[in-house]
Amino acid sequence: MAVKALFFEDVWEATEIPPLVKPITLLQMCMYSAATWNFYKLHWDTNFSRGLGFKDANVHGPLFGAFLAQMLTDWIGPEGTLKRLAYANRGMSFPGDTLTCKGKVTRKYARDGQNLVECEVWVENQSGENLAPGTATVALPSR
């Protein structure tokens, strides 16, 4: 959680976004299925998932997006605005994994009266594999 405001003047190309760590449990995956009212068995039913040839139940694709969004909103605080987030689900995650969201600023510019910051973001597992590469754009206030 950001405790101080982040201003456009505070970030530069290559500024790192504070990482966000998420331990993955089947229990939490079940909660996410319940909270989103999405009951695809691939995400909570271990027998079903193994029957399809997977090692275990899979973390939901959009949950990676939710984690990346949280990393960004924790960083920018309530005065910043998340404008855009793109990501690809390249790798699977399973109960017992520890995921870490990371990111860094790639560009900043002013346009249409907004101060925009573009970032490269991604989600790694405990083996350092990049499971979800992405990009994001945030708008920040100016001092």
Place this chain on the structure above:
Amino acid sequence: MADSLITPEIRAMVGQEAFFPGTEAVEKGVIKRYCVAVGDLNPLYLDEEYARKTRYGGIIAPPTFVFSVNNKVDAPVGEDGRPLGRVKLPPPLNRIARAGNEYEFGKPARPGDVISARRKITSIFEKEGKTGGLVFVEYEITYTNQRQEVLGINRERLVFFK
């Protein structure tokens, strides 16, 4: 290159629209369940007193909420738990994988919002993959509230294969 996997029936899907009218209004409890499930306890989404003092003037839903929470709780689902109304291609292209999302965030969703969604299939194309043909389907889902304000646009791509 092998015969195209894109049949006339599949080609005809481009431009197809589906409208999902809003059902029950967003409630603080639904927002809270999403936040606890994701593990994002930002007071902006949970604490009315805190949120009132910000530029939002009250609790809002997290940005990814509109794209992720299924409001149609009585939508028919198949044996595997997936909704029958999802985008799918006819056999033999039964296998599917997610191939990317782009979220464009609009106004934040708030308690009391009735969220409708309009889905439009924007593009279908194929590529040769390592083990066979791949058919990509791209669609755009636009989420609006009862005041016709855009809460978000999700551009999603799926890949279908045999």
